[in-house]
Amino acid sequence: MDLIKPGISLDFVGKMKYAIIFSAVLIIICIGSVIFRGGLNLGIDFAGGTIVQVKFQKDISADEIRDALQETVLENSIIQQFGTNEFLIRTAEMLHDQELLNANVQKPLSTAFNEDYEIRRVEVVGSKVGMDFQRKAIFAVIVSWLAMLIYIAWRFEFRYGLGGIIAIIHDVIIIIGAVSILKIEFTISILAALFFVIGFSINDTIVVLDRIRENVKLHARKKLADLINLSINQTLSRTILTSLTVFLTVLSLYFFGGPVIHDLSVALLVGVVIGTYSSIFIACTIVLFFENVQKKGR
Amino acid sequence: MFTSLKVRISIALIVFLGAIVFLLPSFVENVPSPWNKYLPKEKIHLGLDLQGGMHLVLEVDTEKALESMLERQSENLRESLMDNKVRFRNLETVKGPMISMELTDPAARPMLETILREEYLDLEIASSRTRDSGQLIKIKFLDKRAMEMHRLTVEHSLETIRNRVDQFGITEPEIVPQGDNRIMVQLPGIKDPERAKNLIGKTALLEFKLVDDEHSLEEALRGNIPEGSVIAYGWHGDRVTGQRGSVPYLLKSRALLTGASLETARVQISDRFGEPTVSLTFNPQGATDFDRITAENVRRRLAIVLDGIVHSAPVIQERISGGQAQISGNFTLEEARDLAIVLRAGALPAPVNILEERTVGPSLGSDSIKQGIMATIIGSLLVIFFMIFYYRLSGTIADSALIMNIILVLGVLAAFRATLTLPGIAGLLLTVGMAVDANVLIFERIKEELRTGKTIRLAIDTGFKRAFITILDTHITGIVSAAFLIMFGTGPVKGFAVTLIIGLLASIFTAYFVTRVLFDYSTSKFNIKKLSI
Numbered sequence: 001m002d003l004i005k006p007g008i009s010l011d012f013v014g015k016m017k018y019a020i021i022f023s024a025v026l027i028i029i030c031i032g033s034v035i036f037r038g039g040l041n042l043g044i045d046f047a048g049g050t051i052v053q054v055k056f057q058k059d060i061s062a063d064e065i066r067d068a069l070q071e072t073v074l075e076n077s078i079i080q081q082f083g084t085n086e087f088l089i090r091t092a093e094m095l096h097d098q099e100l101l102n103a104n105v106q107k108p109l110s111t112a113f114n115e116d117y118e119i120r121r122v123e124v125v126g127s128k129v130g131m132d133f134q135r136k137a138i139f140a141v142i143v144s145w146l147a148m149l150i151y152i153a154w155r156f157e158f159r160y161g162l163g164g165i166i167a168i169i170h171d172v173i174i175i176i177g178a179v180s181i182l183k184i185e186f187t188i189s190i191l192a193a194l195f196f197v198i199g200f201s202i203n204d205t206i207v208v209l210d211r212i213r214e215n216v217k218l219h220a221r222k223k224l225a226d227l228i229n230l231s232i233n234q235t236l237s238r239t240i241l242t243s244l245t246v247f248l249t250v251l252s253l254y255f256f257g258g259p260v261i262h263d264l265s266v267a268l269l270v271g272v273v274i275g276t277y278s279s280i281f282i283a284c285t286i287v288l289f290f291e292n293v294q295k296k297g298r
Numbered sequence: 299m300f301t302s303l304k305v306r307i308s309i310a311l312i313v314f315l316g317a318i319v320f321l322l323p324s325f326v327e328n329v330p331s332p333w334n335k336y337l338p339k340e341k342i343h344l345g346l347d348l349q350g351g352m353h354l355v356l357e358v359d360t361e362k363a364l365e366s367m368l369e370r371q372s373e374n375l376r377e378s379l380m381d382n383k384v385r386f387r388n389l390e391t392v393k394g395p396m397i398s399m400e401l402t403d404p405a406a407r408p409m410l411e412t413i414l415r416e417e418y419l420d421l422e423i424a425s426s427r428t429r430d431s432g433q434l435i436k437i438k439f440l441d442k443r444a445m446e447m448h449r450l451t452v453e454h455s456l457e458t459i460r461n462r463v464d465q466f467g468i469t470e471p472e473i474v475p476q477g478d479n480r481i482m483v484q485l486p487g488i489k490d491p492e493r494a495k496n497l498i499g500k501t502a503l504l505e506f507k508l509v510d511d512e513h514s515l516e517e518a519l520r521g522n523i524p525e526g527s528v529i530a531y532g533w534h535g536d537r538v539t540g541q542r543g544s545v546p547y548l549l550k551s552r553a554l555l556t557g558a559s560l561e562t563a564r565v566q567i568s569d570r571f572g573e574p575t576v577s578l579t580f581n582p583q584g585a586t587d588f589d590r591i592t593a594e595n596v597r598r599r600l601a602i603v604l605d606g607i608v609h610s611a612p613v614i615q616e617r618i619s620g621g622q623a624q625i626s627g628n629f630t631l632e633e634a635r636d637l638a639i640v641l642r643a644g645a646l647p648a649p650v651n652i653l654e655e656r657t658v659g660p661s662l663g664s665d666s667i668k669q670g671i672m673a674t675i676i677g678s679l680l681v682i683f684f685m686i687f688y689y690r691l692s693g694t695i696a697d698s699a700l701i702m703n704i705i706l707v708l709g710v711l712a713a714f715r716a717t718l719t720l721p722g723i724a725g726l727l728l729t730v731g732m733a734v735d736a737n738v739l740i741f742e743r744i745k746e747e748l749r750t751g752k753t754i755r756l757a758i759d760t761g762f763k764r765a766f767i768t769i770l771d772t773h774i775t776g777i778v779s780a781a782f783l784i785m786f787g788t789g790p791v792k793g794f795a796v797t798l799i800i801g802l803l804a805s806i807f808t809a810y811f812v813t814r815v816l817f818d819y820s821t822s823k824f825n826i827k828k829l830s831i
Contacts, residue, residue: 003688006749053662096652098492120662122491126653129355140782147778155771188791192721192783196728196798199779203732203772207739210768238735238742241688245681245738246731252677253724258669260347260662261724268728 004237012280013229013288019281023170030177037180043187046134048127049092052105056085057116065089068112072104083259086120090185096124137191144195145169148202156209159294163286164205167278171201171271178270189264197271200246204239204279211235212287224291228284243276303822306815313807314702317709324712342712344486345719347790348667350660351486352494356459356650358479363451363648364444365395371421372397373552375437378417384409387432396424397437404433452479454647459483459498461643466497466636480653491657493636501605501649502640504557506591507549509599509611515548526551530601532608547608549601554591556645559584561621563641565634568626574634575626576641585621593617604637670723677727678704681734689741691830695816696737699808703733706804707797716800719793729801732776736809740765741831754829758817766810773802 034040044051054065062079065087069075077091095101101122109117145165153161172194179190211231219227250272254265324341346353369391376389384406389399401407407426414421414437424438439447456475463471463485472484488494513524523529528551531544561581568575580588591600592614601611602625609625629637682700685693707726711718744761752760780802783795820826 002745006745055661096655098495118659118661120659122655122657124652124655126651128357129654136785140785144779144782147782148775151775151778189721192791192794195779195783195795196725199776199798200732202775202779203735206771206775207768210771214764234746235742238738241738241742242731242735245684245734246728248680248684249677249727249731252680253673253727256669256673256676257724258666258673258720260666260720261670264721264724 002237003240008236009229009233010236011229012232012284013225016281016285016288019277020285023278023282027170027173027177030173030180033177033180040176040180040186041183042130042134043185043190044090044123044125044130045188046130046137046186047092048094048125048130049090050095050122050124051091052089052095052101052119053082053121054087054089054105054109055083055118055120056087056113059085060087060113062087064112065109068108069104070108072108073100074104086259094124094126095122133188137188141172141194144198148198152202152206152209156213159287159290160209160213162290163283164202164209166286167205167283168198168201170278170282171197171274174274175267175271179267182266184263184266187263189261190267193264193267193271196268197275200272201275201278204242204276205283207238208232208235208279208284209287212284225288228288232280232284239276239280243272247272303815303818306811307819310812310815313706317702317706320709320713321705324708338713340712340715342708343715343717344663344667345717345722345790345793346484346486346656346663347658347720348663348670348718349486350488350658350663351484352488352491352658353654353656354483354485354495354498354652355476355654356455356481356483356499357653358452358455358481358646359649359651360448360451360479361395361648364439364447365391367447368395368397368439371418375413375418375421378413379410382409382413384413392436394424394436394438397421398434399437400429400432400434402432404428407433407435410435448479451647452481455650456481458644458646459650462497462640465639465643466494468494481650487660488657493632495652495655497636497640499650499652500640501646502557502637502643503605503645504560504641505553505603506555506588507551507553507601507603508595509601510548510550511598513548515546518548519546523548530603530606530608532601532611545608547601547611549603549608553603554600555580555584555587557641558644559587560641563638565631565638566624573626574629574631575624576629576634576638578623578625578641580621580623582621585619588621588623589617589619592619666720670720674723674727674730678730681730685734685737689831692741692817695813695820696734696741698816699737699813700730700733702812703801703804703808704730706808707801710800710804711797716796717793718797719790721790722793722797725794725797726801729798729805732802733805733809735772736765736769736805737813739768740809740813744829745831748829748831754826755821757829758821762810762814769806769810773806776802 062081065079069077069079069089073093074089074091077089077093080088080090082088089105093100093104095104105119145168148168149161149165151161152164175194175197176186179186184190208231211234212228215222215227215231215234216224247269250265250268253261254269257265320338320340321342322337323339372389372391375397379386379389385402386399386406387402389397392398401410411423414423420439420443421437422440424436426436427434438444452475456473459481460473463473463483468485468488470486472482474482476482483498485494507530510524510527513527518524518527518529528549530547530549532547533544559580561579561584563579564577566575566577567573596614596616599611599613602609602623604625625637678700682697685696685700687693689696704726707729710716740761743765744757747757747760748754777799780795780798784792
């Protein structure tokens with residue numbers, strides 16, 4: 001069976017300028033959203049604070065919980081539905097102390113809803129640890145870019161490395177933007193999604209770059225633009241197949257993985273689509289761009 | 299490589315069976331008797347997010363430990379100086395931590411230096427300034443010594459916490475140092491997080507101090523604390539009303555005896571009120587000291603101070619030589635039991651602060667497992683059916699490699715006692731998606747080769763050869779990007795990275811080696827005219 005007809009020749013290179021415009025607009029929207037919302041909505045992993053996950057026996061709305069928590073330190077906390085009859089209460093306060101937790105969560109909830117609830121999870125992260133994680137996260141993302149750049153530059157050529165690296169920077173910006181637009185909390189789970197997409201996207205990019213390298217050796221006389229187009233077409237069916245299978249697994253995580261990894265799977269869904277797109281349209285465009293620059297330079 | 303097909307089949311089978319052997323304990327409850335001796339017993343280790351439990355990151359306040367050690371040195375120094383008739387004033391510990399003092403006679407400076415050199419090898423003069431009234435001198439620990447104390451304090455804290463947790467009776471706790479002055483504690487399946495937190499975080503510094511009867515408490519409370527004394531508070535409980543109030547005491551700052559002199563501590567129920575108390579037994583040296591202290595101070599009051607709080611201050615009626623003492627004071631049975639544990643395990647050398655705390659209830663954990671397994675099964679089935687639908691018979695070969703990949707990852711997790719977390723399960727499912735990629739690369743390449751008119755054997759051969767370089771490059775970059783996540787020490791996400799890395803490594807093996815063996819086996823066994831791909 002063939003998804004893509006053998007010998008197909010779609011004109012990808014010709015569409016590259018539209019792709020660049022599309023990506024540029026997307027990136028502006030993403031950065032705009034982050035700025036407009038006053039930075040990322042950092043979860044307690046990075047910002048410090050407390051989350052309490054509570055499950056109720058019966059139907060209850062977030063507003064009822066907010067009412068119950070009036071006049072406690074959790075008055076201004078963020079209350080968010082989390083699965084059926086289950087809620088996350090998030091605050092910047094540090095409820096390390098059981099007495100604080102009793103006074104501000106258990107007591108008011110018990111008064112309002114009897115004992116028909118269960119505290120399923122409590123996480124408290126100090127701001128010092130949060131800052132540590134922030135620093136580590138930024139460091140890890142940037143160093144991972146450099147590592148990819150070095151590896152590809154070593155295995156291929158420097159401009160191939162640049163193509164790959166710019167493609168994943170593009171992906172990271174768009175996922176962060178999507179997280180911001182969808183008002184998802186930026187937690188360590190989202191960071192994990194980010195790293196998975198970096199791996200996935202570079203994987204896709206390398207497959208295409210690898211084919212370009214091979215074709216350059218085979219047809220030394222042809223123009224690079226044509227060879228890139230040929231390579232994208234040759235690898236197109238594998239690109240689509242793989243993205244499809246990974247997409248299927250992520251979809252299954254999204255629907256069946258439960259609320260704890262819901263945000264993670266949303267970020268992955270966005271990432272898989274954007275990672276596939278970027279390896280064709282961003283990575284290859286950059287490689288071609290540097291080829292033209294080099295020619296002009298000569 | 300291994301050219302003989304038989305050898306390659308055996309290698310694949312051995313790896314496959316090895317993984318299954320390591321997985322057996324996780325899936326089979328009772329292995330029949332002659333076998334269970336030889337099989338591994340380790341089950342797949344579940345993360346706290348899957349089995350419920352508590353994750354703590356503690357920071358050891360080594361600065362405090364240094365301060366109190368210097369405090370003790372300053373008390374000794376005060377005596378040494380007096381013994382040697384060196385005149386000084388305003389001797390106190392100040393921020394830094396440093397001992398600050400004023401020599402009234404600058405000529406005494408060489409004497410001070412001699413005392414320091416001969417008796418206080420850890421101390422050195424940090425600065426000195428001459429004033430009209432004398433010489434202002436600041437003394438600190440040698441840098442080398444301070445660093446060593448810092449390290450020892452963290453080590454000692456770790457050891458103490460380990461002892462306490464062991465005595466509390468938690469199965470498979472994990473207590474490891476993290477960074478410079480942090481300790482990570484993981485307690486799976488804990489039911490009462492508050493109790494555990496108290497048990498771990500309590501400094502449990504037990505001190506016996508004399509009550510200062512020579513000076514007036516009222517005067518001290520007004521701010522005129524006599525030199526060598528401190529104010530401490532205790533709880534006064536009213537058994538009838540149940541109300542608690544705080545009571546001030548004026549104590550001599552020097553501790554006559556500390557918890558370090560204890561042999562053991564036990565819970566006892568007092569006869570009178572049926573109230574639990576903690577009975578202490580001193581070690582031989584402690585018993586001798588206690589005997590001497592009580593003999594010297596009959597009719598005076600001896601305060602029992604725990605973490606700065608006065609628990610009781612009974613009057614010493616007579617000399618006590620049995621080496622026994624008791625702490626009473628409104629405990630519940632549970633509190634008394636925990637206090638006995640922390641006293642037995644010893645005091646923490648420094649206070650610890652909780653930096654990070656994550657508690658997951660067992661019900662959430664079991665929900666997460668169910669959902670994670672559900673997602674994995676459905677996701678894998680989708681991929682498996684898709685591969686058969688698209689690649690027909692070759693698809694089944696890819697699927698066998700895929701299933702082997704899953705088994706291999708789980709087997710490696712079990713064998714290396716790595717932890718499976720919920721994001722780890724997600725990682726496992728994602729490797730399923732990624733492992734297929736290697737097969738897709740190979741199959742698409744074989745198809746291309748077939749189209750150029752090559753024979754089946756040759757097409758398979760070139761397909762594998764060409765695809766291998768790509769597979770290697772893609773997998774290595776994937777592993778590199780996952781490796782950066784391992785930096786994030788916290789359990790769940792680390793689990794994600796670990797399963798991804800193991801999955802990618804397994805995928806290189808299954809996709810390239812196992813799939814190849816299966817292809818070669820079927821093409822050699824059956825005379826295939828047309829490859830179903």
